[in-house]
Amino acid sequence: MKYKGVIETYRKYLPVTEKTPVITFYEGNTPLIHSKYLSELTKCEVYLKYEGANPTGSFKDRGMTLAISKAKEKGSKAVICASTGNTSASAAAYACRADMDCIVIIPKGKIALGKLSQAIMHGAKVFEVDGNFDQALELVREMGEKYPVEIVNSINPFRIEGQKTGAFEVYDQLGAVPDYFCLPVGNAGNITAYWKGFKEYFDNKKISKLPKMTGFQAAGSAPIVLGHPVNNPETIATAIRIGNPASWKTAEAARDQSGGSITSVTDDEIIEAYKLVAGKVGVFCEPASAASVAGLLKRRKEGKIPDQQLVVCVLTGHGLKDPDTAIKTGQKPKSILCNTAAVARELGY
Numbered sequence: 001m002k003y004k005g006v007i008e009t010y011r012k013y014l015p016v017t018e019k020t021p022v023i024t025f026y027e028g029n030t031p032l033i034h035s036k037y038l039s040e041l042t043k044c045e046v047y048l049k050y051e052g053a054n055p056t057g058s059f060k061d062r063g064m065t066l067a068i069s070k071a072k073e074k075g076s077k078a079v080i081c082a083s084t085g086n087t088s089a090s091a092a093a094y095a096c097r098a099d100m101d102c103i104v105i106i107p108k109g110k111i112a113l114g115k116l117s118q119a120i121m122h123g124a125k126v127f128e129v130d131g132n133f134d135q136a137l138e139l140v141r142e143m144g145e146k147y148p149v150e151i152v153n154s155i156n157p158f159r160i161e162g163q164k165t166g167a168f169e170v171y172d173q174l175g176a177v178p179d180y181f182c183l184p185v186g187n188a189g190n191i192t193a194y195w196k197g198f199k200e201y202f203d204n205k206k207i208s209k210l211p212k213m214t215g216f217q218a219a220g221s222a223p224i225v226l227g228h229p230v231n232n233p234e235t236i237a238t239a240i241r242i243g244n245p246a247s248w249k250t251a252e253a254a255r256d257q258s259g260g261s262i263t264s265v266t267d268d269e270i271i272e273a274y275k276l277v278a279g280k281v282g283v284f285c286e287p288a289s290a291a292s293v294a295g296l297l298k299r300r301k302e303g304k305i306p307d308q309q310l311v312v313c314v315l316t317g318h319g320l321k322d323p324d325t326a327i328k329t330g331q332k333p334k335s336i337l338c339n340t341a342a343v344a345r346e347l348g349y
């Protein structure tokens with residue numbers, strides 16, 4: 001087998017040795033898709049990094065392969081995470097492969113259906129709490145201090161190490177460094193990880209410039225934009241419904257060191273982009289992922305990004321993760337009689 005996952009592909013950049021058992025589903029190597037439609041719309045060259053194509057349907061797999069491999073190396077028997085959904089789906093699958101227990105704490109009623117079904121099917125011990133993600137993460141931190149469970153949220157540094165491979169891959173696929181690198185920001189691990197990856201390629205002289213890190217929060221959960229934690233974060237984009245990001249400081253560093261920005265997009269803008277990416281580009285991503293495209297369109301409209309720039313937007317998770325939002329916001333099937341005349345009439349033939 002030629003492709004062996006992100007640990008083998010980028011081994012020399014990662015904290016692993018021959019002794020590390022590599023727990024992988026051959027994550028990474030996801031498509032970098034050029035969009036003619038978005039390029040014409042924005043007068044830029046726009047590529048979409050489709051992380052929904054990872055084994056469990058989100059970029060979390062890049063970090064999870066390393067976090068679980070290192071936990072296994074250490075001899076841990078159980079991992080724990082708080083999750084808005086995708087972390088738990090990924091942790092449950094990789095823990096299953098590593099023959100470890102997986103404990104998942106989720107905010108009640110705020111997890112997209114696809115993600116919850118994954119955690120359940122992979123045999124995680126799933127607990128829902130009356131609280132938001134930030135409170136669930138606090139609980140997980142305490143559990144990690146008191147009990148023999150390894151935390152696999154992005155406060156685990158191996159998660160960031162694994163996720164930085166996304167930056168390597170973007171360059172290796174594109175053969176160029178994007179001018180603007182757009183992505184959604186929730187707990188802010190991913191923007192931290194991508195920036196770390198780009199800087200490491202820079203330090204290793206693989207690249208000679210760096211992208212402007214351009215992050216987007218949902219307007220109802222935009223602590224970094226506002227400059228203070230948000231107590232009751234709200235957004236349809238549940239994957240970024242986070243009021244007090246764990247990697248706040250490093251996200252600000254990525255923004256400032258790169259000359260980038262972290263701004264907000266409304267739920268309406270997110271849904272508009274979500275439909276556009278699915279309906280005009282043909283790529284189905286989940287609502288949080290569409291924040292990257294919504295943000296690009298907004299910053300172009302505001303004149304904050306010049307013409308002719310090379311732009312990569314990360315589509316962090318697969319659209320099938322959240323079928324409810326698709327059905328709710330998309331066009332409903334129309335009921336017709338089962339004959340050709342009826343279909344032809346509807347189509348105007």
Ligand SMILES: *Cc1c(COP(=O)(O)O)cnc(C)c1O
Pocket residue numbers: 058059060086087154184185186187188189190191239240286288289316317318
């Ligand atoms: C986790 C997640 C995010 C947010 O990433 P952070 O590292 O928490 O900023 C965005 N989109 C999707 C689909 C996610 O699963």
